[in-house]
Amino acid sequence: MCAWKKPVRGAFAELTKQHSDKLQSLLSHSRSKASTAADVLETYNRDWMRQVHGNSRLLISPATTSEMASILAYCNEHRLAVCPQGGNTGLVFGSTPVHDEVIVSTARMNNAPEIHPTTMSTTTEAGVILQVLQQDAKAQGLLVPLDMGSKGSCFIGGALSTNAGGIHFARYGSMRSNCLGLEVVTPQGQILDLMSSLRKDNAGYDLKQLFVGSEGTLGIITKAEVKLFPYPKSSQVVLLHVSNFSEVLRTFSCATRTLSECLSAFEVMDAESLLCSGLADYPFEHIKGSFTILVETHGADHEHDFAKLGNFVQACEDEKINVLAQVLSQSEQQTRKLWSLREELPVKLAQAGTIYKFDVSFPLPQFYDVVEHIRGVARNGSGKFQLPEDEVAIVGYGHFGDGNVHLNIIDRTRGKHTADLKEILYPGAYEFTAKARRGSVSAEHGIGLQKKEYMSLSRSPEVIEVMRQLKKMMDPNGILNPYKVL
Amino acid sequence: MCAWKKPVRGAFAELTKQHSDKLQSLLSHSRSKASTAADVLETYNRDWMRQVHGNSRLLISPATTSEMASILAYCNEHRLAVCPQGGNTGLVFGSTPVHDEVIVSTARMNNAPEIHPTTMSTTTEAGVILQVLQQDAKAQGLLVPLDMGSKGSCFIGGALSTNAGGIHFARYGSMRSNCLGLEVVTPQGQILDLMSSLRKDNAGYDLKQLFVGSEGTLGIITKAEVKLFPYPKSSQVVLLHVSNFSEVLRTFSCATRTLSECLSAFEVMDAESLLCSGLADYPFEHIKGSFTILVETHGADHEHDFAKLGNFVQACEDEKINVLAQVLSQSEQQTRKLWSLREELPVKLAQAGTIYKFDVSFPLPQFYDVVEHIRGVARNGSGKFQLPEDEVAIVGYGHFGDGNVHLNIIDRTRGKHTADLKEILYPGAYEFTAKARRGSVSAEHGIGLQKKEYMSLSRSPEVIEVMRQLKKMMDPNGILNPYKVL
Numbered sequence: 001m002c003a004w005k006k007p008v009r010g011a012f013a014e015l016t017k018q019h020s021d022k023l024q025s026l027l028s029h030s031r032s033k034a035s036t037a038a039d040v041l042e043t044y045n046r047d048w049m050r051q052v053h054g055n056s057r058l059l060i061s062p063a064t065t066s067e068m069a070s071i072l073a074y075c076n077e078h079r080l081a082v083c084p085q086g087g088n089t090g091l092v093f094g095s096t097p098v099h100d101e102v103i104v105s106t107a108r109m110n111n112a113p114e115i116h117p118t119t120m121s122t123t124t125e126a127g128v129i130l131q132v133l134q135q136d137a138k139a140q141g142l143l144v145p146l147d148m149g150s151k152g153s154c155f156i157g158g159a160l161s162t163n164a165g166g167i168h169f170a171r172y173g174s175m176r177s178n179c180l181g182l183e184v185v186t187p188q189g190q191i192l193d194l195m196s197s198l199r200k201d202n203a204g205y206d207l208k209q210l211f212v213g214s215e216g217t218l219g220i221i222t223k224a225e226v227k228l229f230p231y232p233k234s235s236q237v238v239l240l241h242v243s244n245f246s247e248v249l250r251t252f253s254c255a256t257r258t259l260s261e262c263l264s265a266f267e268v269m270d271a272e273s274l275l276c277s278g279l280a281d282y283p284f285e286h287i288k289g290s291f292t293i294l295v296e297t298h299g300a301d302h303e304h305d306f307a308k309l310g311n312f313v314q315a316c317e318d319e320k321i322n323v324l325a326q327v328l329s330q331s332e333q334q335t336r337k338l339w340s341l342r343e344e345l346p347v348k349l350a351q352a353g354t355i356y357k358f359d360v361s362f363p364l365p366q367f368y369d370v371v372e373h374i375r376g377v378a379r380n381g382s383g384k385f386q387l388p389e390d391e392v393a394i395v396g397y398g399h400f401g402d403g404n405v406h407l408n409i410i411d412r413t414r415g416k417h418t419a420d421l422k423e424i425l426y427p428g429a430y431e432f433t434a435k436a437r438r439g440s441v442s443a444e445h446g447i448g449l450q451k452k453e454y455m456s457l458s459r460s461p462e463v464i465e466v467m468r469q470l471k472k473m474m475d476p477n478g479i480l481n482p483y484k485v486l
Numbered sequence: 487m488c489a490w491k492k493p494v495r496g497a498f499a500e501l502t503k504q505h506s507d508k509l510q511s512l513l514s515h516s517r518s519k520a521s522t523a524a525d526v527l528e529t530y531n532r533d534w535m536r537q538v539h540g541n542s543r544l545l546i547s548p549a550t551t552s553e554m555a556s557i558l559a560y561c562n563e564h565r566l567a568v569c570p571q572g573g574n575t576g577l578v579f580g581s582t583p584v585h586d587e588v589i590v591s592t593a594r595m596n597n598a599p600e601i602h603p604t605t606m607s608t609t610t611e612a613g614v615i616l617q618v619l620q621q622d623a624k625a626q627g628l629l630v631p632l633d634m635g636s637k638g639s640c641f642i643g644g645a646l647s648t649n650a651g652g653i654h655f656a657r658y659g660s661m662r663s664n665c666l667g668l669e670v671v672t673p674q675g676q677i678l679d680l681m682s683s684l685r686k687d688n689a690g691y692d693l694k695q696l697f698v699g700s701e702g703t704l705g706i707i708t709k710a711e712v713k714l715f716p717y718p719k720s721s722q723v724v725l726l727h728v729s730n731f732s733e734v735l736r737t738f739s740c741a742t743r744t745l746s747e748c749l750s751a752f753e754v755m756d757a758e759s760l761l762c763s764g765l766a767d768y769p770f771e772h773i774k775g776s777f778t779i780l781v782e783t784h785g786a787d788h789e790h791d792f793a794k795l796g797n798f799v800q801a802c803e804d805e806k807i808n809v810l811a812q813v814l815s816q817s818e819q820q821t822r823k824l825w826s827l828r829e830e831l832p833v834k835l836a837q838a839g840t841i842y843k844f845d846v847s848f849p850l851p852q853f854y855d856v857v858e859h860i861r862g863v864a865r866n867g868s869g870k871f872q873l874p875e876d877e878v879a880i881v882g883y884g885h886f887g888d889g890n891v892h893l894n895i896i897d898r899t900r901g902k903h904t905a906d907l908k909e910i911l912y913p914g915a916y917e918f919t920a921k922a923r924r925g926s927v928s929a930e931h932g933i934g935l936q937k938k939e940y941m942s943l944s945r946s947p948e949v950i951e952v953m954r955q956l957k958k959m960m961d962p963n964g965i966l967n968p969y970k971v972l
Contacts, residue, residue, distance in 0.1 A: 119849050163692070191948070192948055192952065196924075197849050198849065198926050198929075199655070200847045201928070202929065202930055203928045203933060204941050204945055205953045205971075206699050209696075213691070230743060257786070260719075300745070301793070304790040308790070361686045361687060363604070402686045403684055442687070442688045442689045445688065447689060455689050463679070464690070467693065470959070485691075
């Protein structure tokens with residue numbers, strides 16, 4: 001659930017039968033696809049959370065870059081609005097049509113990715129599914145730097161367009177920093193060849209940066225070269241249960257010092273999120289106000305990583321960190337089980353009631369403030385609202401190492417508190433994030449349609465004006481992913 | 487020595503006494519400085535290699551961002567060209583005036599940097615010297631990701647404006663990927679607040695990317711937030727002598743597999759560069775066609791890193807890599823001595839004769855091709871030139887892990903072969919790089935004035951056209967660092 005307003009339709013042309021036929025005739029490759037069938041279009045017209053439903057009457061899936069270029073050139077010439085779509089797994093309604101935009105999908109640009117062990121990189125088309133790429137890379141002893149829950153259905157093109165983060169961000173960096181090259185089609189149908197496997201390349205402005213994270217509003221990414229890393233020979237997981245948030249901060253400090261270069265994830269879940277999710281396999285006693293930390297290492301030597309984990313646990317003890325309990329994984333199976341606590345959390349929470357999700361980021365010491373703030377307001381802290389704990393859960397979990405907290409509010413009554421929650425959360429949660437704590441209203445999910453009206457909380461009018469100029473420069477007719485970001 | 491043409495002066499206003507007085511009157515802070523004295527301006531008017539000499543008559547060094555904003559607004563209003571300058575250590579004439587541009591230096595924006603151990607980042611003004619920042623960070627157990635020969639005089643602002651690389655790029659990433667936030671003054675004198683210490687922040691277009699690596703042509707960076715890393719508790723160095731280039735490639739493959747997350751540098755020098763430099767402390771026998779590799783590790787545990795280095799050496803043996811000899815550093819003093827072989831190389835080569843320098847990059851397997859190609863042409867390979875080995879040295883060294891080779895040609899006669907070398911090298915070396923090997927004409931030094939006419943070898947006309955549009959958008963009057971990049 002979230003608050004968003006359907007924008008008024010822009011002054012774009014209506015898609016006539018003639019347009020539709022012409023666009024379909026631009027596809028000549030055997031793997032390209034198009035559809036005007038309502039039942040086919042249904043899944044492409046709605047977002048993953050089923051909150052936005054567009055009314056597109058044409059889905060077009062070119063298999064080649066030159067087809068993509070012809071399609072965009074035609075749409076631009078005829079002022080037809082375009083909604084670029086990858087795996088459509090985004091959480092801010094960035095890849096779903098709002099009105100009758102032509103859906104241009106990269107699903108058919110999914111030839112098997114090329115894995116290059118010598119340059120430690122991959123040449124991949126935009127429509128390749130993340131998990132496919134992960135498997136192909138692993139077969140050659142290499143690791144894709146991105147990993148996240150949607151890996152089975154999200155596309156590489158979408159991951160780049162949204163600068164996706166995920167669980168290994170702190171160790172391996174952002175999609176932006178792992179992108180070596182791009183091929184992009186502009187709204188005018190021009191192909192920009194920014195492909196490269198070079199690690200260092202300072203020949204003029206680095207234009208690929210324009211397209212990473214701009215959510216398909218400046219161009220459509222059709223191909224990319226992405227860095228790969230040596231596949232870790234050893235991966236260890238330890239789960240810690242600590243008494244309160246300040247102990248999380250201290251534990252992180254120990255982890256960066258003792259695990260250092262082999263630390264690959266530091267995920268945090270508060271007691272409320274674990275309680276609310278009702279996960280069966282939680283190995284600790286539920287204690288109010290406590291936090292559960294999942295620490296993962298990736299390294300080249302099992303014994304070294306194991307020894308470093310020992311140093312880490314010892315350091316926590318030496319510094320008298322209040323660790324209530326801990327589990328060190330003893331097998332691959334146990335590792336998967338411990339990870340599933342964190343990975344299944346979003347789905348379990350969504351099942352527990354009507355869910356309100358916030359993906360925000362903070363400097364580390366302020367990581368948990370927004371959860372406590374919203375809890376304070378909702379539990380009579382403002383003297384106005386009194387939402388009972390057994391009806392409304394207010395929880396926080398996330399990628400602590402990146403300062404990225406997922407604030408979730410679950411109305412277990414599925415509706416009783418809608419009015420109150422909307423009043424508390426919008427724009428309250430974002431205002432607190434950006435104004436009271438100088439955090440970002442979007443950590444890793446982007447702006448899309450959902451956060452458009454809140455972006456100005458994190459960005460000054462001067463900065464937003466430069467964004468507008470950029471959009472105008474790249475897409476003067478505004479046909480590409482309208483209603484999103486700006 | 488290099489080939490470049492002095493561009494015609496643009497249609498900018500002449501700096502009158504009135505302009506000069508007015509600009510100086512905009513400085514009110516006690517630490518700000520201005521000068522019109524010819525002897526003071528002398529060092530600011532020429533580049534580090536003493537090949538370009540501008541004719542600026544005003545140096546202005548604001549101490550605050552608001553002063554910087556007023557200065558640029560005035561210059562823009564009056565069409566006065568501006569040359570932004572940091573430490574002026576660049577190697578492509580990017581920070582030196584070409585004609586009579588007003589030199590706007592960030593030297594007085596050098597308040598002590600703030601080091602933030604909790605967020606593992608620093609807030610630093612543009613004029614802070616890299617080495618000062620390194621020392622301040624080290625005092626708090628933190629490492630600045632950038633290290634390079636010019637650290638004693640280059641500024642952080644310049645390092646960001648040029649997306650500087652250096653010796654630890656492969657491990658810690660580019661300045662671009664380590665930049666969390668920026669404060670920038672636009673050519674119109676507007677202050678863009680893009681400061682942030684957040685690791686993840688996807689709220690709209692990431693505008694700071696426009697200013698990283700654009701060499702002061704789109705805006706002047708005045709402040710930055712830069713990532714820091716845990717200072718390594720252990721650093722090991724091993725020097726290897728291998729028989730030929732294919733053994734370098736195989737050694738690198740062993741290093742990435744066995745050293746993995748603790749590998750922090752993999753520098754390569756060919757036999758010719760070491761011979762030509764005449765370094766006294768070279769521990770191996772000089773053998774023609776051989777290569778010397780410096781492998782460095784950074785880690786959290788001395789014993790682990792030492793063991794991994796053992797595994798690495800063993801793996802080289804197991805794979806029958808032709809290692810002629812090797813030295814494992816036994817002390818900090820010896821580590822410094824081994825590093826000095828690599829660090830002193832550029833200066834020693836420059837002292838050996840008239841030097842022609844090329845900073846180019848390639849996919850790893852093609853790293854050394856350009857050196858062999860130029861050698862082939864110069865040594866009668868084309869049937870046209872016959873430059874004797876004892877008079878003209880053609881050498882290659884560089885950051886192998888990044889594919890970044892520094893091709894250097896040293897005319898020991900200091901002039902006898904100038905005409906031949908210019909004919910062979912310009913544009914020959916760049917054409918071979920970009921066209922025959924899909925490398926970049928600029929790996930880490932940027933374009934500046936020096937490589938302007940070669941950029942089109944690495945970038946398509948469509949891509950350069952978008953760069954021009956960006957420049958036009960940000961700086962419609964073209965006052966900022968004219969004659970550079972585009």
